[in-house]
Amino acid sequence: MKIAICGCGWSGAILSNMLTEYGRVDVYELNKQPITVCACGVPLSFLRHLTKKLGFNPEEYVLWKSNRIILDFGTIDITIPVRNLCTFDKEKLMKDLVQASDANFSFGKKASTELKNRYDLVVDATGKRALLGPLPNDKILQAFQVKARFKELPYPDFYMNFSDPSSGGYLWMFPISDKLAYVGCGGYSGSYIFHRVQRFIKRFKGRVLERRAKSSRVNSPIESMPFFKGNIVGVGTSIGTISRLGEGNALSAKSAEFLAEHLNNLKEYSRKVLAEFRWLSNDYSFFEAYEKKLKSKLIYFGTKIWKIYKRRFDIRVTLSEFLSFIYGTLRWAFYSFRYGAELGVKSRKFK
Numbered sequence: 001m002k003i004a005i006c007g008c009g010w011s012g013a014i015l016s017n018m019l020t021e022y023g024r025v026d027v028y029e030l031n032k033q034p035i036t037v038c039a040c041g042v043p044l045s046f047l048r049h050l051t052k053k054l055g056f057n058p059e060e061y062v063l064w065k066s067n068r069i070i071l072d073f074g075t076i077d078i079t080i081p082v083r084n085l086c087t088f089d090k091e092k093l094m095k096d097l098v099q100a101s102d103a104n105f106s107f108g109k110k111a112s113t114e115l116k117n118r119y120d121l122v123v124d125a126t127g128k129r130a131l132l133g134p135l136p137n138d139k140i141l142q143a144f145q146v147k148a149r150f151k152e153l154p155y156p157d158f159y160m161n162f163s164d165p166s167s168g169g170y171l172w173m174f175p176i177s178d179k180l181a182y183v184g185c186g187g188y189s190g191s192y193i194f195h196r197v198q199r200f201i202k203r204f205k206g207r208v209l210e211r212r213a214k215s216s217r218v219n220s221p222i223e224s225m226p227f228f229k230g231n232i233v234g235v236g237t238s239i240g241t242i243s244r245l246g247e248g249n250a251l252s253a254k255s256a257e258f259l260a261e262h263l264n265n266l267k268e269y270s271r272k273v274l275a276e277f278r279w280l281s282n283d284y285s286f287f288e289a290y291e292k293k294l295k296s297k298l299i300y301f302g303t304k305i306w307k308i309y310k311r312r313f314d315i316r317v318t319l320s321e322f323l324s325f326i327y328g329t330l331r332w333a334f335y336s337f338r339y340g341a342e343l344g345v346k347s348r349k350f351k
């Protein structure tokens with residue numbers, strides 16, 4: 001079998017190590033080398049599973065093991081204890097994956113649908129359906145991110161700021177060491193996210209080491225059908241394996257695993273992806289309710305996705321933490337209702 005993988009981003013690099021047992025594999029990548037624009041936050045158990053499966057030592061890639069996420073809503077901030085979250089060296093892992101693969105790599109080459117005539121199977125791992133073709137409801141968000149050095153990290157652990165629901169995204173700071181962090185922002189407007197990141201860096205006196213921008217497709221799998229057309233099949237973000245918060249590494253890697261397992265049965269592959277990521281529909285509905293400030297939907301979908309995130313990131317909240325959270329939320333709701341959200345109050349920490 002002759003296989004072409006189009007895109008040597010995250011899913012393409014993983015697949016280049018999984019598909020060679022089926023025959024000849026050629027990989028085409030637009031960039032001159034594997035490049036990543038990512039904050040690199042993933043569940044630790046996922047990183048261990050993937051690296052072990054591909055024959056690498058997980059500990060070589062872990063940069064920061066997290067024990068909490070600080071969620072800042074502007075008028076309330078909540079600290080959630082987590083036990084299964086880390087940042088990892090994605091660029092190194094991708095380069096190691098390319099080096100370890102038996103596939104043939106062509107960097108600096110743009111792939112097009114013309115390849116379908118020369119290969120038995122063409123994998124669209126471009127993240128944006130460059131070969132499968134865009135869909136009418138495709139939602140594209142802008143992201144801007146810097147790697148920055150601080151004298152001391154502005155926040156002690158993972159930090160996410162959701163104070164502006166209508167922006168379509170949020171600002172994040174994910175630590176990669178006790179002085180280095182990725183600071184980024186996603187949203188509808190490129191200039192807005194750029195200035196939000198700049199303000200954060202200026203406020204905390206950070207030194208920018210690297211700047212990267214990228215537009216990303218954020219649609220759930222159900223909104224990304226069909227997953228294959230003739231002999232072209234999608235994987236990763238091309239078929240919606242990304243949450244509305246932009247978490248796509250673990251999910252895209254899972255879709256790559258499914259494709260490698262069901263390469264000869266693409267219908268079964270589609271079924272597997274849809275079943276595994278059914279929960280993403282709730283995730284997208286939750287974020288839509290947040291953006292439009294629809295309180296009852298927010299609670300409904302929030303309860304549904306809480307269970308998923310609780311399991312994935314191993315969130316273990318004690319009774320006193322839970323009561324403290326309820327107290328803080330009620331206090332915030334009371335003051336916001338009475339005096340307007342702008343006034344607000346910071347709750348007690350969820351910890």
Ligand SMILES: Cc1cc2nc3c(=O)[nH]c(=O)nc-3n(C[C@H](O)[C@H](O)[C@H](O)COP(=O)(O)OP(=O)(O)OC[C@H]3O[C@@H](n4cnc5c(N)ncnc54)[C@H](O)[C@@H]3O)c2cc1C
Pocket residue numbers: 006007008009010011012028029030031035037038039040041042109110111112125126127130143144145184214215216235236237238241242246247248249250252
């Ligand atoms: C700023 C930012 C921060 C993020 N942070 C996180 C995070 O903390 N945790 C997390 O889990 N996820 C995060 N993500 C999401 C994650 O990076 C993606 O979900 C993941 O990389 C998707 O992998 P992919 O293989 O589908 O696409 P990509 O990794 O985007 O790979 C696509 C590749 O295809 C290439 N390509 C495109 N068109 C062509 C063409 N015509 N021919 C040849 N090559 C082509 C591109 O150059 C690229 O290398 C983040 C994303 C962004 C933008």
